[in-house]
Amino acid sequence: MFRFLLGKLAYLVPTFIGITIVAFGFVRVLPGDPVLLMAGERGLTPERHAELSAQLGFDRPIWQQYLDFLGRLFQGDFGTSLVTKKPVLTEFFTLFPATLELSLCAILLATAVGLPLGIFAAIRRGSWFDQVSMSSALVGYSMPIFWWGLLLIIFFSGVLGWTPVSGRISLMFYFPTVTGFMTIDSLLSGQDGAFTSALSHLILPTIVLATIPMAVIARQARSAMLEVLGEDYVRTARAKGLSAWRVVGLHALRNALIPVITTIGLQVGTLMGGAILTETIFSWPGIGKAMVDSISRRDYPSVQGGLLIIAALVMTVNLLVDLLYGLINPRIRHR
Amino acid sequence: MTTTTEIEPMAATGLRAQLSEFWHYFSVNKGAVIGLWVFVALVLVALFAPLIAPHDPIEQVRDALLMPPAWAEKGDARFLLGTDAVGRDILSRLIFGARYSLFIGCVVVVVALSGGILIGLVAGFFGGWVDTVIMRVMDVILAFPSLLLALVLVAILGPGLTNAMIAIALVLQPHFARLTRAAVMAELPREYVMASRVAGAGKMRLMFRTILPNCLAPLIVQATLSFSGAILDAAALGFLGMGAQRPTPEWGTMLAEAREFILAAWWVVTFPGLAILITVLAINLMGDGLRDALDPKLKRS
Numbered sequence: 195m196f197r198f199l200l201g202k203l204a205y206l207v208p209t210f211i212g213i214t215i216v217a218f219g220f221v222r223v224l225p226g227d228p229v230l231l232m233a234g235e236r237g238l239t240p241e242r243h244a245e246l247s248a249q250l251g252f253d254r255p256i257w258q259q260y261l262d263f264l265g266r267l268f269q270g271d272f273g274t275s276l277v278t279k280k281p282v283l284t285e286f287f288t289l290f291p292a293t294l295e296l297s298l299c300a301i302l303l304a305t306a307v308g309l310p311l312g313i314f315a316a317i318r319r320g321s322w323f324d325q326v327s328m329s330s331a332l333v334g335y336s337m338p339i340f341w342w343g344l345l346l347i348i349f350f351s352g353v354l355g356w357t358p359v360s361g362r363i364s365l366m367f368y369f370p371t372v373t374g375f376m377t378i379d380s381l382l383s384g385q386d387g388a389f390t391s392a393l394s395h396l397i398l399p400t401i402v403l404a405t406i407p408m409a410v411i412a413r414q415a416r417s418a419m420l421e422v423l424g425e426d427y428v429r430t431a432r433a434k435g436l437s438a439w440r441v442v443g444l445h446a447l448r449n450a451l452i453p454v455i456t457t458i459g460l461q462v463g464t465l466m467g468g469a470i471l472t473e474t475i476f477s478w479p480g481i482g483k484a485m486v487d488s489i490s491r492r493d494y495p496s497v498q499g500g501l502l503i504i505a506a507l508v509m510t511v512n513l514l515v516d517l518l519y520g521l522i523n524p525r526i527r528h529r
Numbered sequence: 530m531t532t533t534t535e536i537e538p539m540a541a542t543g544l545r546a547q548l549s550e551f552w553h554y555f556s557v558n559k560g561a562v563i564g565l566w567v568f569v570a571l572v573l574v575a576l577f578a579p580l581i582a583p584h585d586p587i588e589q590v591r592d593a594l595l596m597p598p599a600w601a602e603k604g605d606a607r608f609l610l611g612t613d614a615v616g617r618d619i620l621s622r623l624i625f626g627a628r629y630s631l632f633i634g635c636v637v638v639v640v641a642l643s644g645g646i647l648i649g650l651v652a653g654f655f656g657g658w659v660d661t662v663i664m665r666v667m668d669v670i671l672a673f674p675s676l677l678l679a680l681v682l683v684a685i686l687g688p689g690l691t692n693a694m695i696a697i698a699l700v701l702q703p704h705f706a707r708l709t710r711a712a713v714m715a716e717l718p719r720e721y722v723m724a725s726r727v728a729g730a731g732k733m734r735l736m737f738r739t740i741l742p743n744c745l746a747p748l749i750v751q752a753t754l755s756f757s758g759a760i761l762d763a764a765a766l767g768f769l770g771m772g773a774q775r776p777t778p779e780w781g782t783m784l785a786e787a788r789e790f791i792l793a794a795w796w797v798v799t800f801p802g803l804a805i806l807i808t809v810l811a812i813n814l815m816g817d818g819l820r821d822a823l824d825p826k827l828k829r830s
Contacts, residue, residue: 209668220681332810335813336761338802340768341806344784347792463674467674470674470676470677490770497681505672
């Protein structure tokens with residue numbers, strides 16, 4: 195297991211270096227003067243320009259600039275936002291809980307619906323349930339989620355008036371941030387109606403963000419289950435006279451779940467991409483919306499830092515999924 | 530072992546037999562056939578857009594702002610699906626939008642497919658450090674969420690349809706490179722490759738004539754998936770204001786313009802998204818059918 199872990203880590207190092215090169219190169223290939231872009235000041239005198247250039251290190255050879263950049267990263271310095279003038283890393287940590295709360299709820303919903311859907315579809319292969327659920331899965335998989343979000347707003351907020359249109363909680367409520375999860379913090383605050391408000395803000399974005407992972411999980415669960423149901427040991431279990439539910443629940447499900455767990459884990463990338471759109475539609479104050487805002491405001495240090503952190507995050511989660519896969523499936527570990 | 534001289538005279542009938550076998554498997558999947566017909570209809574709509582569209586897609590009719598669809602109350606028979614905030618006919622814009630979406634899909638897939646095949650062939654065929662370097666670069670591209678990377682690329686290149694297509698093609702390309710490489714590495718040790726090599730085939734011939742045709746099935750399936758993915762991503766970029774610019778009747782851009790009116794005029798939001806969904810769904814249905822027909826190893830799902 196240890197060698198397996200080391201192998202995976204060694205594999206990731208070049209990719210991580212590649213990511214830092216992309217983030218570093220990003221600012222340098224932007225059209226325009228990088229000093230002006232990174233300093234965010236206008237109408238500079240030549241002296242001020244030279245001073246800033248020296249301060250930001252643009253007057254040095256490019257490889258040295260890159261090493262400096264790496265050095266700063268290891269010290270936790272991801273640059274300073276041009277808009278808020280705060281360190282990018284601090285900004286990230288204030289915004290991240292909102293994205294995490296939304297993503298966790300989305301992946302929970304996607305699994306809770308998608309997994310049983312796929313499994314039952316496989317057990318009742320060819321039935322109307324199979325056909326309906328797999329057709330819905332394909333529709334979900336093909337869904338432009340930014341439009342789906344707008345439709346849900348029209349129906350649930352506009353026509354029915356059940357849910358709010360945007361934000362994380364009604365402006366009536368104010369309480370200190372403890373966990374950063376609005377649902378938990380509102381409960382901790384003990385204010386009447388705060389939790390309901392947080393929950394009602396969370397529902398629509400969760401559904402929107404969960405749509406594509408749900409479809410992917412349902413399709414994957416169905417095909418994994420079908421594969422396992424065709425195996426010899428399942429036939430043996432059936433032949434021994436075990437009840438259908440025992441065969442499925444005890445023998446088939448455990449093995450069918452292995453690839454599905456990987457699929458669920460690998461949805462992190464999809465979730466981050468989806469968060470960009472979902473958070474924009476619902477004005478959800480997370481990192482997805484912040485990235486879009488930073489790009490349109492030309493806040494390049496924030497874009498650079500955000501790009502780096504998000505890619506590193508996705509990579510780390512994918513690594514964890516790989517390790518988990520090795521843990522639950524010994525065949526992979528001992529290859 | 531068969532030689533090329535034996536195969537070539539049979540090629541014509543062989544191709545026909547292959548096609549009919551392909552159609553046999555493809556048409557088993559009812560959804561795939563429906564998807565194919567919808568897709569053909571969309572292509573026809575796109576090709577004959579100027580003939581079909583009742584209005585000019587960017588003509589603004591001043592006395593018909595935010596007109597609801599014809600069947601709704603206060604609807605106008607001139608505008609079947611209603612008009613947008615500046616009085617443009619939504620149906621005509623959707624019809625012209627089909628041109629953009631299909632064009633985006635074609636360009637992105639052609640660029641990503643040819644780039645990916647070339648890169649994958651080189652990596653798989655030469656192996657060694659060439660392979661390592663290429664595949665690590667692909668890993669780096671895949672480490673970023675694709676929409677985020679496309680967004681940042683467009684920020685570098687500047688917003689617009691062409692740049693959005695370049696960005697999406699670049700982001701989708703590693704999937705083709707990986708598939709090609711894997712297929713090449715599976716084919717390389719086969720006997721027919723060895724035979725061709727012994728017969729004196731050059732590297733180019735080995736790569737493009739001997740090996741590539743045997744790697745096409747997974748690439749075709751991936752190309753279909755990328756086609757719908759490209760349409761979705763381009764629409765998402767348009768929606769975020771980074772893709773096609775106004776007043777282009779691109780579906781995602783139309784949605785971006787419609788956002789302010791979602792609670793006042795449902796039709797300006799509903800129809801462009803429906804057009805995206807139908808197009809993407811049709812292509813994905815076809816993709817499922819293609820996978821079943823071309824790759825019998827994969828189970829139907």
